[in-house]
Amino acid sequence: MPPPHSNHYGTNSRYIKNANGFLTSWVGWVYRLAPWVLIIIFLLTGGVFYYTVENLGVDTDTANILSPDLPFRQSNERYTHLFPQYEDTLIIVIEGNVPERIWEGSKQLAAKLEASDTLFKRVYLPQANNFFERYGLMYLSLSELEKTTDSLAQAQPFLGRLTQDPSLGGLLDMLNEVINAKQAGDTNLELQPILGPISQAVESILSGQPNILSWQALMSPDETASSKEQRQFIIAQPRMDFNQILPAGPAIEAVRAFSEELQLDSLHGLQVRITGDVALSHEELESAIAGAKIAGLLAILMTGVLLLLGLRSISLVLATLVTLVIGLILTAGFATVTIGHLNLISTAFAVLYIGLGTAYAIHFCLRYQRLIQAGLGQPEALSVTASEVGTALTLCALTTAIGFYAFIPTDFAGVSELGIIAGTGMFISLALTLTFLPALLRLLPMPSSTRSRGARGKTLSFLSNIPIDYRRQLLGSGLILGLGALILLPQSHFDYNPLNLRNPNSESVSTLLELIDTETIPPLSAIVLASDARKAQQLADQLRQLDTVGTVVTVQDFIPKKQEEKLAIIDEMALLLGPLLGPSEWESKTKTEQKYITLRRFLQTLDNYLASSTPPPSPAAYQLAENFRQLLNRLKQSNLVAQKQLLLTLQHNLLATLPDNLTRLGQSLQAGPISLGTLPPDLRRRWITPAGIQRIEVFPKEGLNINDTTSLRHFVNDIHNLAPSATGALILSFRSGETIVAAFQQAFIYALIAITIVLLFLLRSPRDAILVLIPLLLAGVMLGAAMVILDTPFNFANIIALPLILGIGVDNGIHMVWRVRQAPPKTGNPLQTSTALAVILSALVTVCSFGNLLFASHPGMASMGLLLSVGVALTLLCTLLLLPALLLATQNRFSLAGEKK
Numbered sequence: 001m002p003p004p005h006s007n008h009y010g011t012n013s014r015y016i017k018n019a020n021g022f023l024t025s026w027v028g029w030v031y032r033l034a035p036w037v038l039i040i041i042f043l044l045t046g047g048v049f050y051y052t053v054e055n056l057g058v059d060t061d062t063a064n065i066l067s068p069d070l071p072f073r074q075s076n077e078r079y080t081h082l083f084p085q086y087e088d089t090l091i092i093v094i095e096g097n098v099p100e101r102i103w104e105g106s107k108q109l110a111a112k113l114e115a116s117d118t119l120f121k122r123v124y125l126p127q128a129n130n131f132f133e134r135y136g137l138m139y140l141s142l143s144e145l146e147k148t149t150d151s152l153a154q155a156q157p158f159l160g161r162l163t164q165d166p167s168l169g170g171l172l173d174m175l176n177e178v179i180n181a182k183q184a185g186d187t188n189l190e191l192q193p194i195l196g197p198i199s200q201a202v203e204s205i206l207s208g209q210p211n212i213l214s215w216q217a218l219m220s221p222d223e224t225a226s227s228k229e230q231r232q233f234i235i236a237q238p239r240m241d242f243n244q245i246l247p248a249g250p251a252i253e254a255v256r257a258f259s260e261e262l263q264l265d266s267l268h269g270l271q272v273r274i275t276g277d278v279a280l281s282h283e284e285l286e287s288a289i290a291g292a293k294i295a296g297l298l299a300i301l302m303t304g305v306l307l308l309l310g311l312r313s314i315s316l317v318l319a320t321l322v323t324l325v326i327g328l329i330l331t332a333g334f335a336t337v338t339i340g341h342l343n344l345i346s347t348a349f350a351v352l353y354i355g356l357g358t359a360y361a362i363h364f365c366l367r368y369q370r371l372i373q374a375g376l377g378q379p380e381a382l383s384v385t386a387s388e389v390g391t392a393l394t395l396c397a398l399t400t401a402i403g404f405y406a407f408i409p410t411d412f413a414g415v416s417e418l419g420i421i422a423g424t425g426m427f428i429s430l431a432l433t434l435t436f437l438p439a440l441l442r443l444l445p446m447p448s449s450t451r452s453r454g455a456r457g458k459t460l461s462f463l464s465n466i467p468i469d470y471r472r473q474l475l476g477s478g479l480i481l482g483l484g485a486l487i488l489l490p491q492s493h494f495d496y497n498p499l500n501l502r503n504p505n506s507e508s509v510s511t512l513l514e515l516i517d518t519e520t521i522p523p524l525s526a527i528v529l530a531s532d533a534r535k536a537q538q539l540a541d542q543l544r545q546l547d548t549v550g551t552v553v554t555v556q557d558f559i560p561k562k563q564e565e566k567l568a569i570i571d572e573m574a575l576l577l578g579p580l581l582g583p584s585e586w587e588s589k590t591k592t593e594q595k596y597i598t599l600r601r602f603l604q605t606l607d608n609y610l611a612s613s614t615p616p617p618s619p620a621a622y623q624l625a626e627n628f629r630q631l632l633n634r635l636k637q638s639n640l641v642a643q644k645q646l647l648l649t650l651q652h653n654l655l656a657t658l659p660d661n662l663t664r665l666g667q668s669l670q671a672g673p674i675s676l677g678t679l680p681p682d683l684r685r686r687w688i689t690p691a692g693i694q695r696i697e698v699f700p701k702e703g704l705n706i707n708d709t710t711s712l713r714h715f716v717n718d719i720h721n722l723a724p725s726a727t728g729a730l731i732l733s734f735r736s737g738e739t740i741v742a743a744f745q746q747a748f749i750y751a752l753i754a755i756t757i758v759l760l761f762l763l764r765s766p767r768d769a770i771l772v773l774i775p776l777l778l779a780g781v782m783l784g785a786a787m788v789i790l791d792t793p794f795n796f797a798n799i800i801a802l803p804l805i806l807g808i809g810v811d812n813g814i815h816m817v818w819r820v821r822q823a824p825p826k827t828g829n830p831l832q833t834s835t836a837l838a839v840i841l842s843a844l845v846t847v848c849s850f851g852n853l854l855f856a857s858h859p860g861m862a863s864m865g866l867l868l869s870v871g872v873a874l875t876l877l878c879t880l881l882l883l884p885a886l887l888l889a890t891q892n893r894f895s896l897a898g899e900k901k
Contacts, residue, residue: 019390019391019394020387020388020390020391021387023386023387023390023391023434024383024384024386024387026386026434026435027382027383027385027386027390027434027438028379028382028383030434030435030438030439031378031379031382031383031438031439031442033439034438034439034440034442034443035439035443037435037436037439038436038439038440038443041326041432041435041436041439044330045326045329045330048329048330048332048333049329049333051333051336052329052332052333052335052336055336055340056332056335056336056340056341056342057243057340057341057342058242058243058244058245058341058342058343058347059242059243059341059342059343059344060242060244060245060246060247060281060285060343060344061240061242061247062281062344063076064343064413064414065343065344065345065412065413065414065415066411066412066413066414066736066739066740067411067412067413067739068413069411070411070735070739071724072727072731072732072735072736075725075726075727076727076732078529078725079527079529079727082529082689082693083686083689083695085122085124085235085237085685085686086686087237088237088238088240088248088277088278089235089236089237089276089277089278090235090236090237090238090248090251090252090255090274090275090276090278090279091233091234091235091274091275091276091279091511091512091515091523092109092233092234092235092236092255092272092273092274093231093232093233093272093273093274093275093511093515094106094109094231094232094233094234094264094270094271094272095230095231095232095270095271095272095273096230096269096270096271097211097214097230097269098211098212098213098214098269098657099214099216099217099229099230100212100214100215100216100657100660100661101212101268101269101270101657102128102229102230102231102232102270103128103229103232104660105232105262105264105270106125106128106232106233106234107125107128107129108262109234109255109258109259109262109264109272110123110124110125110128110234112258112261112262113234113236113254113255113258116254118239119238119239119250119251119254120236120237120238120239120251120254121237121238121239122235122236122237123234123235123236123237124234124235124236124682124686125232125233125234125235126233126235127232127233128232129680131679131680131683133664133667133668134667134668134670134671135668135671135674135678136668137566137570137668137669137671138560138563138566138567138570138671138674139560140566142562142565142566142569145566145569145570146569148220149569149572149573151219151220152219152573152576152577153573153576154187154188154189155189155219156576156577157177158174158177158178158189159577161173161174161177162174162658163662166655166658166659167651167655168595168598168647168650168651168654168655169594169595169598171654171655172598172599172601172602173598175194175195175198175602175605176601176602176605178191178194179191179605179606179609180605182609183609183612190618191617191618191620191621192618192619192620193218194218195618195620195621195624196618196620196623197213197214197217197218198213198624198654199620199623199624199627201213201653201654202624202627202628202631202650202654203623203627204653205631205646205649205650205653206627206630206631206634211269211653212269212652212653212656212657213653213654213655213656213657214657215657215658215661216229216657216661217229219661219665235276236251236255238250238251238252238278239251240278245285245289246282246285246286247278247282248278248279248281248282249282251278252274252278252279252282255272255274256272256274259272273507273511274507274508274511275507275508275509275511275512275515275523276508276512277729279507279508280498280499280502280508280509280512282508283502283503283506283507283508283509284501284502284503284506284858284860285344287502287503287506287857287858287861288858288860288861294852294856298849298852299354299849299850299852302845302848302849302852303321303354303358303845303848303849304317304321306841306844306845306848307320307321307358307362307841307845310362310366310837310840310841310844310845311362311365311366311369311447311841312369312447313365313369313447315441315444315445315446315447316365316368316369316441316447318444319361319365319437319440319441319444320358320361320362320365320437322440323361323432323433323436323437323440324353324354324357324358324361326432326436327353327357327425327428327429327432328350328353328354328357330428330432331349331353331421331422331424331425331428332349334421334424334425334428335349335420335421338420338421338424339417339420339421342417343413343414343417343418344414345414345415345417345418345800346414346415346417346418346421348418348800349418349421349422349425351804351850352404352418352422352425352803352804352807353422353425353429354846354849354850355804355807355808355845355846355849355850356400356426356429356804356807356808356811357425357426357429358842358845358846359808359811359838359842359845359846360393360396360397360429360430360433361433361437362838362841362842362845363389363392363393363815363835363838363842364385364386364389364393364433364434364437365437365441366834366835366837366838366841367385367388367389367834367835367838368381368382368385368441368447369447369834370834371384371385372446372447373447378441378442378446382438382441382442386434386438388819388822388823390434391818391822392814392815392818392819392822393430393433393434394430395758395759395762395763395814395818396426396430396810396811396814396815397426397427397429397430398758398762399755399758399759399810399811399814400423400426400806400807400810400811401423401424401426401427402423402751402754402755402758403423403751403755403803403806403807403810404418404419404420404422404423404426404803404807405419405420405423406419406746406747406748406750406751406754407419407743407747407803408420409746409750410742410743410746410747411739411742411743412739412740412743412744412747415743415744415747415800415803418800418803419747419803422803426807464829464831464832464836465829466881467829467830467831467881467884467885467887467888468829468884468888470885471885471888471889472889474881474882474885475882475885475886475889478778478878478882478885481778481782482778482781482782484785485778485781485782485784485785486781486785488784488785488788488789489781489784489785489788491788492784492785492787492788492793492794493709493793493794494709494737494740494741494793494794494795494799495709495737495793495794495795496709496712496733496734496736496737496738497706497707497712497733498733498796499512499513500707500795500859501795501796501797501858501859501860501863502858502859502860503857503858503859504859505857521551521553521699522699522700524699524700524706524729524730525697525698525699525700525728525729525730526697526698526699526715526716526719526726526727526728526729526730526731527695527696527697527698527726527727527728527731528543528695528696528698528719528722528723528725528726529693529694529695529696529723529725529726530693530694530696531692531693531694532692532693532694533556533692533694535694536554536555536556536694536696537554537556539696539722539723540552540554540556540696542722543696543698543719543722543723546718546719546722547701547718548700548701548704548711548714548715548718549698549699549700549701549715549718549719550699550700550701550702550704551698551699552696552697552698552699553696553697553699554687554694554695554696554697555676555679555684555687555688555694555695558674558679558683558687559674559675559676560674563673563674567671567672567673570668570669570671573669574669574670577665577669578666578669595647595651596632596635596643596647599628599631599632599635600632602628603625603628603629603632606621606624606625606628607625609621610622610625631646631650634646635647676688697728698719698726698728700715700730706730712730712734713734715730716730716731716734716735719731736796737796740796740799741794744799744802748802748806751806752773755773755810756769756773759772759773759814763817763821767890768817768821771813771817771883771886771887771890772810772813772814772817773813774882774883774886775809775812775813775875775878775879775882775883775886776806776809776810776813776875776878778878778882779805779809779871779874779875779877779878780805780806780809782874782878783805783867783870783871783874786870786874787867787870790866790870792863792866792867794867795860795863796860797860797861797863797864798860798863798864798866798867798868799867800864801864801867801868801871802867802871804846804868804871804872805867805868805871805872805875808842808843808846808872808875809875809878809879812839812843812875812876812879812883813879813883815835815838815839816830816835816836816839816879816883816884816887817883817887819833819835820887829884830883830884830887831880831884836880839876839879839880840876840880843872843873843875843876846868846872847868847869847872847873850864850865850868850869851865851868851869852865853865853868854866854869
């Protein structure tokens with residue numbers, strides 16, 4: 001067996017000789033006992049696989065990815081302890097064109113959810129409840145209430161007629177009176193708001209899409225107030241099982257099933273949408289899982305194809321893939337034993353392991369293949385490979401593990417756990433590469449020994465000549481690019497808005513964005529707690545003075561102002577309308593023929609009005625007359641059964657909502673004074689704890705762009721300067737982002753220092769350590785500049801790819817420097833070696849395997865794919881172009897005496 005190549009540059013110290021000798025002996029031992037080694041590892045893997053499947057949990061609680069000791073986490077923990085009803089909630093939005101159906105549908109759906117106590121802990125209706133049915137008028141402004149009173153006073157004579165005969169005939173007789181009074185100048189009622197909705201209801205029947213008339217909208221003097229009633233909310237708190245991938249899956253499916261059962265759908269003029277923090281996380285996980293499945297299949301396919309093209313040997317590809325799978329299982333087993341679960345971030349250990357672990361096997365297999373092609377026997381080739389590549393792989397595993405372990409002391413608990421798992425996974429990969437892989441290769445057919453590397457030499461000829469022919473130009477270009485990137489680097493930033501990581505077309509995100517744009521009080525806010533009512537009022541007043549703050553809401557805002565004046569107006573309304581709102585014993589006995597005659601009589605009244613009215617009638621009157629003509633023509637052409645059904649449908653669609661509206665109006669006229677004691681217990685408990693601690697909700701000033709980091713920082717800092725323990729969605733997302741950025745900065749400083757120390761100690765050459773780090777640092781600076789140019793910020797998702805890029809960059813530099821120092825190529829060109837080919841192949845495997853995330857519909861995954869692809873490409877270019885140029889520039893001479901391998 002030929003001895004390892006001697007070192008020509010003084011770095012082959014005794015410890016390297018000892019390491020090489022140990023690896024040579026180790027692989028020789030493995031070769032002799034290969035069948036037993038394989039049996040033991042396969043049995044171990046099977047046992048670990050079974051143990052992992054039975055015991056490995058999944059913690060999908062996003063709150064746990066950051067240290068619970070962080071001040072803002074502790075503030076939020078205290079808040080959710082005091083007000084548990086705000087933790088992990090679904091916001092169910094019910095919308096439609098008929099407020100009455102929305103109101104009733106909301107109450108029915110809430111009742112269904114409340115009855116499902118195995119799926120939901122709490123269900124709350126903010127508006128569609130008995131309290132607001134009775135006291136709703138008290139929450140109108142004084143001018144709005146007076147306007148409503150005037151409108152109902154004008155309609156009182158006509159409503160009186162209709163309440164006595166709430167039938168189609170009664171409605172048409174009432175409309176006759178309204179039109180005649182309008183012609184005679186006896187009323188100021190506007191006909192457009194009355195006739196327009198009635199015309200639309202009749203027209204919808206003619207078109208086969210019945211639309212129920214909303215009497216709430218008809219009696220409302222303010223169209224804006226009426227439009228607000230076209231959306232209701234249910235706040236539901238599901239029971240979360242964080243041991244499942246989709247903790248809220250059953251609860252969300254129940255909401256959809258109940259909505260379908262209650263016919264809250266588009267066929268009935270309604271739409272139910274789900275948003276809130278739970279729904280956002282649920283859909284994000286669904287999107288990520290779907291994207292991961294596609295990306296996983298493509299990764300396996302593309303990894304296999306690239307390995308086959310690069311290794312040119314089915315046996316080597318098979319050995320690499322089997323080693324990779326066993327390594328993944330053993331690493332998962334380690335995670336099960338040491339941590340017991342995976343979180344939403346540590347699940348990425350598989351991606352990192354594939355990207356880095358595959359490279360170890362590639363380097364070993366390519367060197368082994370090259371030695372076989374040079375004429376060495378299998379035992380010798382395996383031993384020489386271990387002595388030449390094994391030490392470099394050991395150094396790579398150590399430095400990469402340090403890069404991962406550097407996250408352990410940070411507050412980013414999710415990546416800290418990932419660091420433990422992935423860092424240890426590097427040593428597992430190293431052990432398998434030097435133990436299982438040689439044993440497996442012994443039993444597989446040897447790669448062809450007749451293949452020349454000419455084709456590969458031609459493929460790499462351009463790259464291999466650049467460092468020699470254009471050394472100075474490359475170094476100068478690298479310096480210029482580095483300086484230019486440093487200028488752009490300060491413009492790179494972190495996106496603190498987690499909404500930007502989610503698919504904007506998903507239901508939860510699109511609904512939330514619409515609510516942010518259209519609701520007077522948007523759903524994203526900050527929360528301040530006060531010890532008592534006096535302190536709450538004081539803090540609220542101070543918060544309202546801040547330039548970045550808009551609306552501030554406390555429980556006191558549910559106590560209406562000017563109550564005496566409002567109650568006086570409501571009492572007048574009760575005197576005026578009270579007799580009309582009692583229970584009616586009316587029963588319809590009108591025959592179909594009589595209804596038909598009533599229709600004709602009303603059309604005649606309407607035609608007379610259109611012919612004689614001055615000024616010209618509203619457009620709605622003309623449209624209503626045309627619709628009634630078409631309706632009468634259809635009745636003429638129908639048989640008696642069809643006529644009866646059509647008239648019943650017309651009566652139902654025009655009058656179905658009237659009784660409930662009259663009932664609700666009667667209840668609202670019974671309103672009394674409102675105080676804290678009058679408020680419903682569930683409403684009061686959402687703002688005050690039993691101990692008297694009060695909740696204050698703070699919303700950004702209108703026009704403040706929370707997507708802008710500077711604006712969000714000012715808002716959060718302004719509130720924290722006044723109330724250091726403030727929490728809420730906006731504060732949590734911003735402070736979480738700050739913590740993550742700080743954690744990565746801290747970890748990279750730790751990693752850089754530790755990796756430098758290790759390189760200095762093991763390479764025993766400051767020059768070589770610097771040569772390994774320079775391309776990595778340049779690639780890192782250029783990556784930051786590239787993200788600025790591509791207008792892609794760092795975010796909660798893509799930043800996870802940085803440890804992988806760090807590991808690949810360090811490994812590439814170590815492999816290239818080690819090869820030149822320990823087994824220099826005969827030509828003196830490091831790009832004309834199996835090591836360079838292994839660097840290229842492993843980088844391509846990583847990019848092609850995970851670069852397909854670029855095309856994911858999930859923006860976070862797509863940005864991760866972009867960062868990974870660009871980062872790995874830059875580290876590869878710096879390793880292949882800049883590092884050889886640096887090696888040539890810093891070396892007085894290359895030894896040409898070494899055997900070309």
